[in-house]
Amino acid sequence: MNIVFMGNPMIANPILIALHESNHHILGVVSNAPKPMGRGRTLKHTAVGELATELNLNFIPADSLNDKSFQTKLKSLNPDLFVVVAFRILPKEILNIPTIGSVNIHTSLLPAYRGAAPIQHALLNGEKKTGITTFMIESKVDTGSILLQEKIKIDNEDDCGSLTDKMAVNGAALILKTLDYLEKGEVELKSQDNDLATAAPKISKEMCKIDWSVSSKIIHNKVRALSPFPGAYTMMMGKRLKIFRTKIMNENSTYFPGQISLLEKNRMAISCSDGQLEILVVHLEGKRKMDMADCLKGMHVTIGDPIG
Known part of the structure; x- marks a missing residue:
């Protein structure tokens, strides 16, 4: 399939690498635009932006997602699918671009721990297991129909760093499986039960x-x-x-x-x-x-x- 990848942090990199090494075609990689950092105010890419340039992929910096020229550039790529990992909330105009839709990977077993910090909240609550979910993105955050899920054991010594590493590795494999199933038409969408939903808001100071x-x-x-x-x-x-x-x-x-x-x-x-x-x-x-x-x-x- 022809894919546009969207992401920012390091957790997205193993997934981008897996897609790059697969038989799917990456048309472009969208990430936040480089920002001046440090005393020298040198421009610094996000982890995904840096990897995209290293792999010589078509890097598309994103400032405003509502910018018409940015949206036109995405449309011109004629993508089958957007794959989104820890990026931003996509406006309707962008969600309507790919022919199949947009797939997100979330680091919990949805509908549990919807929100920005699912890994942290699972650990805060002393969970013994968590997981990853691929789902179709809808207008409301983390509410879309589920494609595939995989459980992950939380070990006693796990912290947010080690559990994030597990999620990244397992997430790469799950994304490839999800895309292969979508291409073959073998995935049955499963609606989320909103009555079972729990929240994982951003960690405050x-x-x-x-x-x-x-x-x-x-x-x-x-x-x-x-x-x-x-x-x-x-x-x-x-x-x-x-x-x-x-x-x-x-x-x-x-x-x-x-x-x-x-x-x-x-x-x-x-x-x-x-x-x-x-x-x-x-x-x-x-x-x-x-x-x-x-x-x-x-x-x-x-x-x-x-x-x-």
């Missing part, structure tokens, strides 16, 4: 702050969900301490939630509502990301000190 008065499991899941970005945080010695990896300790604490409950040469734990949470990997404001053992070398804290 407020959601990143740790509340030590809740259980160690809830805090541990928050750390997993927000690692490696943007990072769950607390305050320590007047500085922001981002926490990227933790371990639930099966030990009670005699300290109040939010106090240092264990302090050794290479270890530190914080008291929670139901026990203790050992802190393993951190980024203290003004320093680099490091193991807690290394961070403790330059810290002057005492057991019982308040955190938060």
Whole structure:
């Protein structure tokens, strides 16, 4: 099939590579236009834009999706299908361009976790499994008819980074299977049950702050969900301490939630509502990301000190 690919972040790259190596023809790759970055204000592509140029694909920078010249350029390609991965909400004028329609891949088992942050919310809620869904895009976000789905196990040590990597690899295979089925006319569309829908809104700054008065499991899941970005945080010695990896300790604490409950040469734990949470990997404001053992070398804290 003749395809136009649309995407921005790194998670879309394995899918673009899989399509590039398949028997489908990529007519163009749409991604946000390069933006000036850094002190030198040099133009920087999105992850997808950078890959498209490396693969010598027809890169189409997108500023406004409502721009008529942009829409005319897409129409001139005469695509059979748009494949969309973590891009933007497409206006009706663009959705009407491809002859077959537009396929999106979503990192949850729809209708669960509709929205911008399905991976993070699955981890926040302590899910043991999640999945990926290919579906036909409609005007309302993440509501279109389902094409194919695949379940993915969430391991105890998974964080947002590792689970995203799993999604990217499995998503590439699922997209190819979806396109092959569409080409052969072998896919049966399945409507979503809106009564079963749950929301996965964008992660806000407020959601990143740790509340030590809740259980160690809830805090541990928050750390997993927000690692490696943007990072769950607390305050320590007047500085922001981002926490990227933790371990639930099966030990009670005699300290109040939010106090240092264990302090050794290479270890530190914080008291929670139901026990203790050992802190393993951190980024203290003004320093680099490091193991807690290394961070403790330059810290002057005492057991019982308040955190938060």
